[in-house]
Each structure stands twice: as C-alpha cells, then as structure tokens.
Amino acid sequence: MARHKICLLGGTGFVGKRLAARLSEAGHDIVILTRYATRHRDLLVLPTVRLVEGDVHHADFLRQQLKGRDTVINLIGILNEKGRSGKGFRRAHAELPEKIIEASREAGVHRLLHMSALHAARTAPSHYLRTKALGEEAVHRAENPDFHVTSFRPSVIFGPGDGFLNRFAGLLRLAPGVFPLACPGARFQPVYIEDVVRVFADSLDNHQTFGQRYDLCGPKIYRLREIVEYVVKLINKRVCVVGLPDGLSYLQAAMLEFAPGKPFSLDNYRSLQIDSICEKGFPEVFGITTTSLEEIAPGYLHR
Numbered sequence: 254m255a256r257h258k259i260c261l262l263g264g265t266g267f268v269g270k271r272l273a274a275r276l277s278e279a280g281h282d283i284v285i286l287t288r289y290a291t292r293h294r295d296l297l298v299l300p301t302v303r304l305v306e307g308d309v310h311h312a313d314f315l316r317q318q319l320k321g322r323d324t325v326i327n328l329i330g331i332l333n334e335k336g337r338s339g340k341g342f343r344r345a346h347a348e349l350p351e352k353i354i355e356a357s358r359e360a361g362v363h364r365l366l367h368m369s370a371l372h373a374a375r376t377a378p379s380h381y382l383r384t385k386a387l388g389e390e391a392v393h394r395a396e397n398p399d400f401h402v403t404s405f406r407p408s409v410i411f412g413p414g415d416g417f418l419n420r421f422a423g424l425l426r427l428a429p430g431v432f433p434l435a436c437p438g439a440r441f442q443p444v445y446i447e448d449v450v451r452v453f454a455d456s457l458d459n460h461q462t463f464g465q466r467y468d469l470c471g472p473k474i475y476r477l478r479e480i481v482e483y484v485v486k487l488i489n490k491r492v493c494v495v496g497l498p499d500g501l502s503y504l505q506a507a508m509l510e511f512a513p514g515k516p517f518s519l520d521n522y523r524s525l526q527i528d529s530i531c532e533k534g535f536p537e538v539f540g541i542t543t544t545s546l547e548e549i550a551p552g553y554l555h556r
C-alpha cells in the first residue's frame with residue numbers, strides 16, 4: 254500500500270481522532286489543521302501526525318498547507334450554528350469545500366475524501382442537510398482524471414467519545430426521574446466509528462471508489478426512544494423516558510436553541526423529520542460486516 258502525504262481537516266474531532274490514529278498506524282504522513290493546536294496535543298502521540306494551527310477558511314493558509322500533500326480529507330462539520338440564518342452552516346459545509354477544491358487545484362493535490370451526511374439534499378428540511386448537499390455537489394463537480402473524489406454519508410456515528418449516546422447518557426444522569434424526549438419516533442441506523450474510519454482508509458487507493466458517494470449505516474434500525482431507553486439501561490439509572498408529541502418536540506427545540514451550548518435546535522428538529530436510515534446495505538466494495546451498537550456501547554457507557 255502506498256504511503257500518502259495527507260492533510261486532514263477536522264482531524265481533532267470525534268471522527269478525526271480515530272481516523273488520524275488509523276492512518277498513522279498505516280504509516281501515512283498526516284498534517285492536521287486546527288484552530289486550537291494546544292487543545293489537541295494528545296494527537297501528537299501518534300508518530301506520523303503534525304498539528305498546524307490556522308484558519309482553514311483563509312485561502313493562503315490552506316494552499317500553503319496543501320502544498321506537497323497528495324491527499325486532502327475534509328471532516329469539518331457543525332451540528333449547530335451561531336444564530337439561525339444558515340450562514341454558519343453554509344460557511345462550514347458549502348463554502349469550505351469550494352475553498353478546498355480551489356486550494357487543492359493550486360497545490361497539485363490529486364485525491365479528496367469528503368465527509369457529508371446521510372440524506373443530504375438541496376430539498377432537505379434543515380440547513381444542516383441542505384448545506385451538506387451543496388458541499389457534496391461542489392466536491393463531486395471537481396472530479397477529473399487528475400483529481401479523484403469520494404464522499405461518505407453516514408447515519409449517526411457511535412463509539413467511545415461520541416456526541417450521541419454520551420450526550421443522552423449525560424442528560425439522563427442529571428434527569429430527575431422523568432426525561433422528556435423530542436422526536437421519539439425518529440429512526441436511526443447507527444454506524445460504528447471504527448467501521449467509518451476503515452472505509453475512509455480503505456478508499457485512499459481503491460480506484461473503484463473514485464467519484465463515488467457512499468451511504469454508511471450500521472446493521473440495525475432503531476427508533477430514538479429505543480436508543481434512549483437502551484442508554485437508560487446501560488447507565489443503570491431509574492428514569493422514565495416520555496416521548497413528546499410533535500408540537501411539544503418543536504417547542505422543546507425552540508426553547509433549547511437559547512440554552513447555553515444549544516443542546517437541541519429547530520434545525521436539529523428539522524433534520525429529525527427525515528429518518529436517518531439507509532435504503533441499501535453497507536457498500537459491498539468495502540467487504541465489511543458492520544458492528545452493532547450492542548457489541549460496543551456497553552463498553553463505554555456502562556458504569
């Protein structure tokens with residue numbers, strides 16, 4: 254397998270850290286761009302990883318960092334923005350991919366792996382999904398014989414350090430016996446972090462993946478209520494999960510938009526109107542038997 258010189262954007266996040274570990278283990282040389290290098294010094298234990306602090310939206314900085322790299326991986330994404338205009342989502346999900354394409358062209362990069370989201374579409378109800386679609390379209394427009402693009406569209410991703418099961422576990426631990434759950438009927442097909450990073454790593458040199466977009470889901474579909482009740486069981490707490498009807502779910506989202514850290518928002522509520530499940534099985538090209546929630550979650554949620 255070829256050793257690549259990779260520039261990793263979003264390498265300090267939940268997915269990025271695991272992907273960096275996997276790529277480093279395979280001997281690839283990795284530069285991670287971050288806004289806050291000192292916060293992520295733990296990544297420097299990985300032998301082939303370097304952290305560079307800077308603003309990825311700045312064209313000169315991006316071009317400089319891509320110079321001499323053969324591959325760029327873009328994982329940057331946000332679940333919520335400051336305000337509600339959609340500007341923050343557009344900047345992170347649609348404008349940044351355009352900037353990456355431009356800088357890659359100038360720097361001579363010839364491979365891009367791009368993180369999108371399941372059911373990203375121009376017609377989707379949320380800013381999150383609409384802007385993810387714009388970014389995905391932009392990177393695939395750039396595909397040419399000297400520049401190959403693959404994008405990935407996962408359902409929710411689980412594993413140690415995730416922001417999904419861990420967030421519910423944190424909230425449930427604080428709950429006073431009753432937990433009001435918005436959108437309890439929303440469906441998900443959670444996919445394991447190690448399965449996700451494996452397909453990124455395996456795509457690097459696989460010509461079959463050039464120009465392709467892959468939906469990534471785990472082996473089983475759950476309603477949100479089932480997942481939250483499973484977390485209750487794992488953390489061994491006595492709490493009753495009360496599913497909210499649609500009107501109250503909307504109201505909860507509208508109120509929590511103003512809570513510190515925006516734990517839930519109207520945009521999140523709108524994303525949940527579309528079931529996050531795959532129409533087909535896991536892409537055969539990767540030859541993976543996907544890992545279930547039940548195999549992994551007890552290992553990091555159980556106390």
Ligand SMILES: NC(=O)c1ccc[n+]([C@@H]2O[C@H](COP(=O)([O-])OP(=O)(O)OC[C@H]3O[C@@H](n4cnc5c(N)ncnc54)[C@H](OP(=O)(O)O)[C@@H]3O)[C@@H](O)[C@H]2O)c1
Pocket residue numbers: 262263264265266267268269286287288289293309328329330331345368369370371406407408409410411416417
């Ligand atoms: N986690 C999931 O369940 C899931 C499901 C589907 C799709 N995805 C997508 O997968 C990607 C990675 O998700 P994740 O869970 O690993 O996210 P995460 O933990 O929140 O990490 C986000 C990363 O993006 C960077 N970032 C965030 N806002 C930025 C900004 N305004 N400018 C520059 N960099 C910014 C952060 O870098 P610094 O703070 O170091 O600068 C960080 O490395 C995202 O695109 C997400 O939409 C995730």
